[in-house]
Amino acid sequence: MSFQTPHYSITNLLEWAASGHLQLPDFQRSYKWDDERIRSLLVTILRGHPMGVLMALEAGGDQVRFKPKAITGVTAASQDPVLLLLDGQQRTTSLFQALSGDGVVETEDERKKKLRRRYFLDIEKSLGDAREQDESVLSVPADGRITENFGKDVVLDLSTKERQQEQGIMPFVELFRPGGAMGWLLGFMNAKGPDHTAARAELMAQFNVKVISGINQYRIPAILLPAQTSKEAVATVFEKVNTGGLPLNVFELLTATFAGDAAYYAEHGTDFRLAEDWDATAAVIGHHPVLAGFQNTDFLQAVSVLVTLAKRRRDLAAGKPKPTATSARKEDILAMDLADYLPWSSKLRDALPWVAHFLNGEHIHTAPDLPYRAQVTALAVIRVLLGDDIDLYAVRARVRQWFWCGVLGEQYGGTIETKIARDAEQTPPWAIAAKIGGAVAVPDTVNRAQFAESRLLSLRTKNAAAYKGVYALLMSQDKPCVDWKFHQVVDKASYESLKIDIHHVFPRKWCLDNGIAPSYRESIINKTPLGKKTNIQLGGLSPKDYMRKLDSNGLTADQVDEIVRTHAIDPATLRSGDFDGYFTARRHALVGLIVGAMGKHANRDWDGGDERPAEGPEAFEPEPDDHEDGVSAEGDEED
Template sequence: MGFETPEPVLRDLVTNAGTGKIQLPDFQRSYRWDDDRIRELLVTVVRGHPMGVLMLLVTGSDHVHFQPRPLERVASDAVEDKRDLAEPEELLLDGQQRMTSLYQALTGSGVVETIDVRKKHIARRYFLDVALALGSPADQDAAVRSLPADGILRTNFDRDVELDVSSTEKQVAAGLMPFTSIFNGEYTDWLWDYGDLHPDNRSRGREINALMSAMLAYKIPAIRLDKETTKEAVATVFNKVNQGGLRLDNFELLTAIFAGDRSYFDTHGEDFRLRDDWALTKKILEAHPVLSEIKETDFLQMVLLLASLDRQRADLSDPSRRDRPRPVTGRGDDVLDMTLEEYLRWAPQVRGALPWTAHFYTSSHIHTKQFLPYRTQSVPLTVFRVLLGEEADLHSVKERLRRWYWCGVLGELYGSTTETRFARDTEQVPGWAHAAKTGAEAATPRTVQDARFSESRLWSLQSRNSAAYKGIYALMLAQGPHDWRHDLLLDNAAYFDLQVDIHHIFPKKYCEENNLDRERWNSVVNKTPLAKKTNIWLGGRSPEIYTARLERDQKFAPGQLDDLFRTHLVDPVALRAADFDAFFTARQEALVAIVEKAMGKPVFRDLAAGEPTELPASYDPDEADDFDTDDDVPELPDEWHDLSDIASGEERIALAQLARSGAPRPAVGFEADGIPVGIGWPDRQIATDVGLLPEYREELTGEGWKIFPLGDDLETALRRR
């Protein structure tokens, strides 16, 4: 392998990229740079500061057959210009993000499709403030302007125009030259017009021309690999050089390594394209939403665990290697040592096991990715299915898999440093689970041994930030809870139809108004799965009130409502009496029981006199319920006036008029018979100038609420209602 170290001129590089003489090997990632990076890159060129080295590979070799593709926007530019692209003479191995940014910003339309700091997709053009470009380094930094693609900078929600450089005349007037004018040769005419309009700067014409010439002559150092470079060498070099900027992950590096596999090319006549293979996996993941956050690197770890286990088994059966077997590994960097042959053997089996993993979750009452305790635990779980095959569905085998799973979740063992646990579980769990079928002796896996759950942990589980919180929520759903208003089982179908989520049993507002202990009322002990509309209906009322109203409004038979409460592991007597202490003690004990059953081991009883012996140091009561979905309920604040005890319609209307004077958008509640029972205002703006926000319309109007915008005659509306 030979190489050269030329310093090609930037203008030539972008020209060759535009004609197709410089292209990318197809295994390269797509373009990802953001607006700030692009602007900083152009500042580097303006200042004449050095840029990082590019790496190019000369094409036409008998050794290398990488599929080429042009830089992004090159193909569409060629179509627009009605020209064909040339065959590539060089492939860009390192420097793709920089070269794509420079090509798009300096040529053609100059429009770059990029993202801002909020990851929002935007289209930008880049301009040079000529006066500032001649100033200090700080001035030169400010000289590069990123503006919307149409050249118009708008403010005040696009109502006002702050800057308009949408035409050459306006650009000259503002002193902002498009970078495209510099590199397409139009800058000379532009500068003449600029000098006529800004005579004070005419004397600096020589400086301006020198700056333009310096940018046009800007050189970028490069390493050019010759035709004798092998694919294996390219893959190795690619791995080594792609360490800066947007660092490649192991999936992207393995993409390059597999694309360089000579034996695959000799057999199939084309490179292996890992991205195409991943697309097959992605389709399966998208069909199972609970798995939708599994990443490419997770998938590779699954394959690696199986490949390395297979290597170890081969070593153990080989007398010459039996004493030094290779380890089972799930380490990310070890993925790069996996061969394409190993990948092709195990990847299809992993892909085929993913639907089973999804069903394992849904049958465990984990229905969405938001309530999946650990994404990482999907890695060994899917591996187990490959190793056990259909026997993973035998009752005795699956029960042990479930025990391992809940030990990992409730013991909170898959939050960090998971790679070692991946390997250990791959070696230990399948054999232990299978032994449940055969009756053979098998050591209990380390994860099951290590798992520990303390009773006091129930107090500190405050939000879905915790895997154990999500796990207990799933175990609650596994008890067969029924909706409190409609007596519907909250199974998989109802979960989505009724928009079930986890909510307070003693409502947040009630608890705060009655000065209950936040550590207890905001814990998972005081939460349960509820349908969205049921939770809204409960509002912030005392359980003593809402239980009576549930029974009255829903016409439940005697004892029927109490039975519904019991499906949620709630003591109906304590709930009806709004006895929080009695309720909490009983439900805490019920949750301990289901945790013990799931883990197959006792919970550590560390509570004394009803208080936890120790709360985690990280517990912050002010932030613990950041994700609490009760915050989304449009409750009525203190200004709410209960009209249910006022017999006279005239009195109700008078109160309505009084209340109306205090806010622009009162909400009025009606019973089923149309009688108004309350008036007030939600604690956030839920109505706009054109009506009720969509996310609240159904809940309020569907539950007997009507919103009256400013200007409506509330008295007339109440009479009409």
């Protein structure tokens, strides 16, 4: 790919922006530079230092049909764009607003408070050293007055041309007025009367040579991409060049290219708005807290997999030697046409509620509890491909096995694009074979999944997908998990009302007092889902003491024991305060849950039978969001 490297003057940019010769592609985000960054940009230009490289694309190509929009602040562009600005929006918009029209810029301070500012140049200081040049560029409220004491005291008044000229502080915009700044400078030379005219004339002459001449000669380097540049090349070049701004993602590129789809416009009389289409998807997601982290780029990955898989199947049926590869990669997402996107996007959107219900059924209720966000993408694709058959018992059982093999085998933490594509190819045929029969290869996600028993010891925080998975499995046993104090089944409703979280079984304080190693104390083996108030009632007591407190909540000891068993815990080990006995029994119980979910044997690598494996030195901090020991408002210690 060839490109040019022209240099543009500030005047070029201002004129092109005003006329519409230079516009933005529709994917560009809103203007959002703060006041100090704008002021610093003007200091950079004053000093003649480089302000960085712009990147533009020639408009009118047939490879990329970006929908254009005017630079923020342009009221009425008079022509179609010749150049589309890909990188440099914030700098160019800052210059256009600060140096055109009334010079008022809509910006914000460092605390994101909205401001309307004008920028001025102290003529005398602009001729000084670097420190004075920095001080010479002033940011002033739009009315031209800097005040103190809640607006009661005026510190600097630049509200009229006469006051500006008298104080020798010029609006930056005057440097770029048609005909130049000479009219303003003549007023400056005479503003303080004949006694000061000679001195000000000398300042004016120096200002013309050092500042005005320097700004007129200032050039901004650019990379100019030819009109025939592909979408993929635009994205790649943008990412290499755009190190100071927000990264461009595929959603924004497709927003612009879909908006420029000529066939859609010819049929509907309007442009396709990808953002509005995503709004419809976001509305569906909004009804399901577990999907809250699902993003527009995840959605596009799923669509790309469906599009490329359909093409692959057609290629295979036609006997093509090199069939299309199923893909969720960025370059293949960008290669999608709007005609590819539309048939699958609605099907995928319709699949999302099913995905949420599936996850809720596995006792994964909120986005933070989700082991892998990428597996939501794969699950939605599988739902689309299987259709309603996914709810047949045998088919759903295989989908569930695939899901838990991915979670507990910790297989979705690497290169997810390849993983999603492979699962889309392999999992639906294997799942539907449970209905129609036939020999179908087991998906790689199931075939390769392994779980080592010793992994339970290192599962200590919610940063691990398998930790979240075991937590969910505890709540989704055949015999429902029940809260110890309120005796409610832990389901979607009680999860929220009881503020269910994962807490220590042998409390942290008790473990510290009894010399339990941190890896055992914080292991998932010593954790279980309980309500917040239940956890407070247990406090830092030995289980043999808090079990007596649970007996006083209106149930018999046998009934309490039965509730505790719903957590895969032998209540006898709690009543005796036997940590080692508890730990061994719970370990075996959790391995049983994992084996049942994965449909595969676990690697029983726990050295020494039921003895604890040897530990090396370690530094360990408890999980940040776990409750520390303390005294609650109810007077009980909180685990």
